[in-house]
Amino acid sequence: MTHFNYKGYQGSVKVSVEDHCLHGKIEFIGDLVNYEAETVSELEKEFRLAVDSYLETCKATGVEPKKPFKGSFNVRIGxxxxxxxxxxxxxxxxxxxxxxxxxxxxxxxxxx
CATH class of the missing domain: 1.10.1220 (Arc Repressor Mutant)
Known part of the structure; x- marks a missing residue:
């Protein structure tokens, strides 16, 4: 598995050797939402909390949350x-x- 999945969102799993921790972000959306932990289990928990927090913040501020993979994209091929x-x-x-x-x-x- 290279990504966590929760509520239609995908989260990355990265290793920081310098900081001796795991970290990631919600992928494929325009907003930056990060999380980190020391174990994979903790990282998945932090990812889920990050998604829930992102959705709650969007709701509280009246902003439509970004959704990954809307089903269309532009490709410039010449x-x-x-x-x-x-x-x-x-x-x-x-x-x-x-x-x-x-x-x-x-x-x-x-x-x-």
């Missing part, structure tokens, strides 16, 4: 590659979105 991908998608009877989605799905499944 005009020439964009054109080639769009033409290939048309050739095989797919939208550009479907074509790219299938490529990403195939690649990630083969590396799971």
């Amino acid at each position: 005009r020439e590659l964009h054109e080639k991908a769009a033409k290939r998608a048309t050739d095989i009877g797919k939208s550009l979105n479907e074509y790219i989605k299938d490529i990403v799905k195939t690649d990630t499944e083969s590396h799971a």
